[in-house]
Amino acid sequence: MSTERIRNFCIIAHIDHGKSTLADRLLERTQAISTREFRNQMLDDMDLERERGITIKASAVALTLRRGETEYNLNLIDTPGHVDFSYEVSRSLGSCEGALLLVDASQGVEAQTVANTYLAMEHDLVIIPVVSKIDLPQSRPYEVLAEMEKTLGISSEEALMVSAKSGEGVDQIFDAIIKYIPPPKGDPSGPLRALIFDSEYDAYRGVIIYLRVFDGSLKVGDEIFMIKTRRSFKVEEVGVFKPKMAPKNGLFTGEVGYCIANIKSIHDVKVGDTVTLNKEKAEKPLTGYRQPIPMVYCGIYPVDNADFKVLREALERLSLNDSSFSFIPETSQALGFGFRCGFLGLLHMDIVQERLERESHINIVQTAPNVTYEILKTNKEVIRVDNPESVPPVNEIDEFREPMVRSSFVLPTEYLGAIMQLAEARRGRYKSTEYLSEKRAILVYELPLAEIIFDFFDKMKSATRGYGTLDYDLIGYESADLVKLDILVGGKRVDALSTIVHKKDAEVRGRKQVKKLKKEISRHLFEVVLQAAIGSRVIARETIKPIAKNVTAKCYGGDITRKRKLLEKQKEGKKRMKSVGNVEIPQKAFLSVLSIDDDE
Structure with missing residues (x-):
């Protein structure tokens, strides 16, 4: 055509x-x-x-x-x-x-x-x-x-x-x-140049690439060459979506379709790569896409450590179908082997978690999400931190920087005051107000990204009765008074529960965190102490009392010293158990930071 x-x-x-x-x-x-x-x-x-x-x-x-x-x-x-x-x-x-x-x-x-x-x-x-x-x-x-x-x-x-x-x-x-809409431009007789805009993995047919042909044509039997990955494959099938895959003889200049070329490894395909022919390679690749920058990070671990390899394969398949999702292996003392995963936002994180559980049937534990920070060390080295565990000791930090976003709220004018109050409470800086009409306005604030990734969206919807909407863009990093908040369970630091918070909010957040954990962690046979600490300074504490067995129940008579002997024996046993016993922390506890409400 x-x-x-x-x-x-x-x-x-x-x-x-x-x-x-x-x-x-x-x-x-x-x-x-x-x-x-x-x-x-x-x-x-x-x-x-x-x-x-x-x-x-x-x-x-x-x-x-x-x-x-x-x-x-x-x-x-x-x-x-x-x-x-x-x-x-x-x-x-x-x-x-x-x-x-x-x-x-x-x-x-x-x-x-x-x-x-x-x-x-x-x-x-x-x-x-x-x-x-x-x-x-x-x-x-x-x-x-x-x-x-x-x-x-x-x-x-x-x-x-x-x-x-x-x-x-x-x-x-x-x-x-x-x-x-103008017809597509391109050279139908020139060497093939097609842009990969998406891909998916099929267990029987390998990697299926979705592409748009800008120059030349692509036919069954052609040997294609991927410019970025430097790999060659023979085309087995091409076609268009109607909306299911419909094979045809070829894809020509301006057309959008799919290509199956017996690509077995998902590492051989990159979204944004240019596809050309092996025998007649294009001199210049297409522009491709700017690599997305993950905004939110969290750890994803298998409940059963034996599922680590299965989880890796599932994440690789998912990253092929969703190029804005990234992951690298990491180890946690509390959770074992897992992956640090990057997302564009909280909904993206929620969708990825649900897709993992549904499509791969893996039970996973997800840690509390956090954003990427920049740290200027005393030796003038600048490092990026996407995991609280990577924060260097306090004496090595010269400056802590957090990501800032320019947030645009579109909302009815009657809710302007409520949203301004919410933004100010989250350390926001007012920039401008533009009126779309008598009843609607655009309110612009600069906010720390960390302040909007948890429950900000829900609070905004509540404050505007569902009529407010939010869009934000990353504008850079700014210096802030931030600290690493550690949670200790039974005197041991749980790395998966560590977070980075603003210093003025640390004490309140720490207190709420240990209170929340007290509700989530069940009672043990020994006393469990929960603490929130900044460095070596404990700022909040809660105690989970032990389950007490009535060891004197069988003593229906006799001397009081007999009962005391049994109680002392129990006390010694509990002390010994406290030093060697492990505290079981349920999955809900790792997400408890998400549900800490400012109004509690």
Whole structure:
């Protein structure tokens, strides 16, 4: 097919603004799926996506549209909306020439709407504004158009009014795609250059790579060469997504599809790599993608140490399908062998943990999450720390630096005071307020990332009754008065419970932490002492009393010295047990830091 009749586009929006529903309608109108096979959220393949009602992975699908005698090939990529999956969005944008910008007619412009629009502009995409959910009783399309015009600089005359649920206005979208989105540029006769934008592992077929062809063509039987990994493979199958994999003879310039080439090792494929032909290599690789920087780290350990190898294999498969996830092996005195894993946010961490347990059937223990810090040592060396255990001794630290983010809150004006109060309590610095309309505003604060990764999002939603939204970008590192807070159980430091906190919050957090642990750790036959400490200074203590057995129950008479002898014997036994006994710490205790509430 001529590139003039190909259009590559994606759908971008804030979470829950109707991307997946619109994708369903586009599939339906182009008859890409039969009525018998159709179900809602057609492009959300994972059970997790369907259960939570969110898109986690970007999905590609080839649509065929007829306009009179002309047949157009439309390649659609449905993208996630949550801030934690913005890397998925940026990868999808790199494979497109245009984007449908979806805005909910009742909710209006939200934080991720703004962030995704700027991402699309960075990629020089043609943006088609679409106001969705116009059938809702509470919809206010004209107010939303004014918000889009003011915030995003998009002309309201260009916007389309759509209801993906009823199908109203969907045909106008197809006309706009053909009219405004340019066909892909490229050299059909030149050497092959294709960009890998995703991949997955199949137990029977090996690694399946998803790619967009920028120059040349790719056919069955070709020998491909990966420029980054320097590996060659023979192509066994190529095809497009309809939305299931549909084999074809070849992929040509401008097309999006998949390639199976008997790739056995997941280490031979890198997302962002350029695929070319072995016999006629391209001189210059494609730009690829900027490596994502993990924002949040935590330790993941198998409950049974025998599962360590199985966990490693599961993490490798997962990192192939999710290139924003990273991991390295580590050892904990409390938990044994495991991995230090990096994530883009707390939801990302939660999704990875659940996918691990579901897809690999491994029971895992997850430690409390923390962010990456910078430490300037007294010898002027700067080190990065993503694990509290790596913090050097206090006398070697000259300066402790924490990551700062620029946070944009989009919320009704009546909640401005509540959010400002919340941000100030979390050491935030006020930057600006911009009014979208009389009733909605964008509030900008600079906040420490560590202050927003735990329960900040939940508190923000509570303070705004669910109407507030948050988007944030890392802006750099700043010096702060931070300390390492250690937890001691029975006099032994539990490395998996160590955290880095601000000095002024250390005592309060330490006290809450040991109180929480007291509830989570069951009573033993000996006394268990829980302590919070900064260095060698103990700042909080709780005691779990031992289970007492009535050793004098059988003494129904006789001299009192007989009872005293038994009680002394018991006392000596408990003292000996305390010195050699192990305290069992349940998995819930390792996550107890997450549920420490400031208002307790």
